[in-house]
Amino acid sequence: MSRVEPIRIVPLHSGAVAPAPAPAPQLTYRGGPLLTAVEVFTIFWGSNDSAADLNAFFDFVLTSELIDQLAEYNTNGMAIGHGRRIGTTTIQAPPSAAVVSDADVQQTLESWIGDGQVPAPSANTLYFVYLPSGVAVDLGGSQSCQAFCGYHNDIDGRVFYAVMPYPGCAGCVGSLAEFDALTSTSSHELCEAITDPIPGQGWYDDANGEIGDICAWQTKSLGGYTVQLEWSNVASACV
Amino acid sequence: MAELHFPSTLAPLFPGFERRVDVDAATVEDALDQLDMRWPGLRDRLCQKRRLRTHIHVYVDRERATLETPLDERSRVDVIAAISGG
DSSP, X not given: OXXXXXXXXXOOOOOSOOOOOOOOOOXXXXXXXXXXXXXXXXXXXXXXXXXXXXXXXXXHHTTSHHHXXXXXXXXXXXXXXXXXXXXXXXXXXXXXXXXXXXXXXXXXXXXXXXXXXSOOOOTTEEEEEXXXXXXXXXXXTEEBTTTBSBEEEEETTTXXXXXXXXXXXXXXXXXXXXXXXXXXXXXXXXXXXXXXXXXXXXXXBTTTBSTTGGGTTOEEEETTEEEEOOEETXXXXXX | OEEEEOOGGGGGGSTTOOSEEEEOOSBHHHHHHHHHHHSTTHHXXXXXXXXXXXXXXXXXXXXXXXXXOBOOTTOEEEEEESOBOO
């Protein structure tokens, strides 16, 4: 099987004549829901030394200008406003396998909701599932730290979640400290989940993906935290 | 012919992979089976047994689809993977 390079890499200069520039990204709205007042619930699946700091990050960023800048994607009577963190939990027992699938995550998240370890979702709830060091996610043969660093998804359009594998690899850290890589990736998934909670049914660009994909690994400092730039249709740039 | 669009994440996995492909197929599954002959392993990346993998979203003419969703010669099929560079 071919090895997949992390999406975040900067390609080498090929020396070839540069092709004509591709059209600028333009996210279009596809008719689905948005998370207009996102309610983040963090789940640490196994112990995580950064749990308290990550919760503090969400407490800050959910009312920050990172959310304000998403207002340009208000549509169909839906206005994106500030969010809040509604809680956190640490599931002491880590995943039983070193590699979990998205189906495993969905099944486990549903079981936590079912037995009350995690609150039931509202239309704005976004669960952030942080995995411990040494556990990877496999998505159809593509593994975290080899092909991707995080993702978000939905279960039947009623449960929205992001999965954040531990960034214990160069491809998901780059030149950042591990915690900064985590906040960068978390901000990427946060903004994507707000603007496209059911992937492909919110704001999406056919050629380039979601709001964060276009600007992957372009970061800025906000309130002392590292966050990722996000695509602005209005500015036609990552901001 | 139905017009299929695939995510960029698949391109590094299959030499010569084309993100936009025209296929004469009756259903989404039929289309993926045909493309699996051209790029062996493609179906397995997108499907587990007889279902789409949970991180794969397929839309036919902007409507959420399954493997059984019928296609006609003017269908547009968008395959989206919930994987990002995050």
